[in-house]
Amino acid sequence: MSFREKSAWISLGITLVVFVPYFSRLLGPLTHNEFPTAGILPLFLGAVALQTVLIVVAVIAIAILSRDEPADERDRAIDATAHRFAYYVLSTTSAVALLGLVALSVVQSAIEAPLTETVAILSQVVFFCLILAEVVRNVTQVVGYRRSA
Amino acid sequence: MEPSRVRNHIRRLRFEADEMTQQRLAERVGVTRQTIIAIEGVKYAPSLELAFRIAHAFGRPLGEVFEYEPEVAAG
Numbered sequence: 382m383s384f385r386e387k388s389a390w391i392s393l394g395i396t397l398v399v400f401v402p403y404f405s406r407l408l409g410p411l412t413h414n415e416f417p418t419a420g421i422l423p424l425f426l427g428a429v430a431l432q433t434v435l436i437v438v439a440v441i442a443i444a445i446l447s448r449d450e451p452a453d454e455r456d457r458a459i460d461a462t463a464h465r466f467a468y469y470v471l472s473t474t475s476a477v478a479l480l481g482l483v484a485l486s487v488v489q490s491a492i493e494a495p496l497t498e499t500v501a502i503l504s505q506v507v508f509f510c511l512i513l514a515e516v517v518r519n520v521t522q523v524v525g526y527r528r529s530a
Numbered sequence: 531m532e533p534s535r536v537r538n539h540i541r542r543l544r545f546e547a548d549e550m551t552q553q554r555l556a557e558r559v560g561v562t563r564q565t566i567i568a569i570e571g572v573k574y575a576p577s578l579e580l581a582f583r584i585a586h587a588f589g590r591p592l593g594e595v596f597e598y599e600p601e602v603a604a605g
Contacts, residue, residue, distance in 0.1 A: 383564045453561040454577050455568060529568040
């Protein structure tokens with residue numbers, strides 16, 4: 382397994398380990414028509430910092446243990462395909478999410494819900510779209526490497 | 531990636547070239563060993579430039595290293 386394939390597996394695994402519990406924690410209160418607006422910023426910053434540190438440490442570790450191999454044409458082809466699929470997912474889900482939230486904000490303004498809650502939900506939905514696109518990119522890379530192995 | 535229709539004789543040519551290893555061939559043509567494995571296993575079709583570099587590494591014409599199998603029409 383090449384360094385880049387290992388990196389894709391690690392990025393995928395760490396992203397799922399960090400952000401599945403993160404979004405599950407936000408989804409719980411949402412099902413009771415509540416949203417943890419007050420505590421969301423430290424939770425968000427903590428999750429992003431944790432993912433960043435874990436990925437950096439893991440990639441450095443496998444770089445030390447792996448042979449130094451610059452990206453070749455197959456790596457670039459797999460990467461290009463992965464970025465293309467991630468872009469499709471990001472553009473589609475964020476457009477759907479934003480349209481849905483515009484409708485939601487109209488409803489919320491009608492029932493005089495606080496603006497901060499709407500903004501907080503909007504930010505987390507867009508963030509979810511970004512994380513989903515990243516997961517799709519990693520999965521596409523892993524599949525590309527495994528199918529050509 | 532779809533299975534490639536570009537067949538090759540790289541494994542035989544490596545054996546004939548003093549049993550050249552996949553790693554050695556990869557270093558000579560500037561790709562990873564995994565890419566050579568994928569090419570030999572017909573899991574990846576090399577670019578034209580890479581195909582020429584591989585043929586040059588064996589000192590053979592391109593047509594002796596690679597061949598294309600077109601899709602057989604149904605019916």
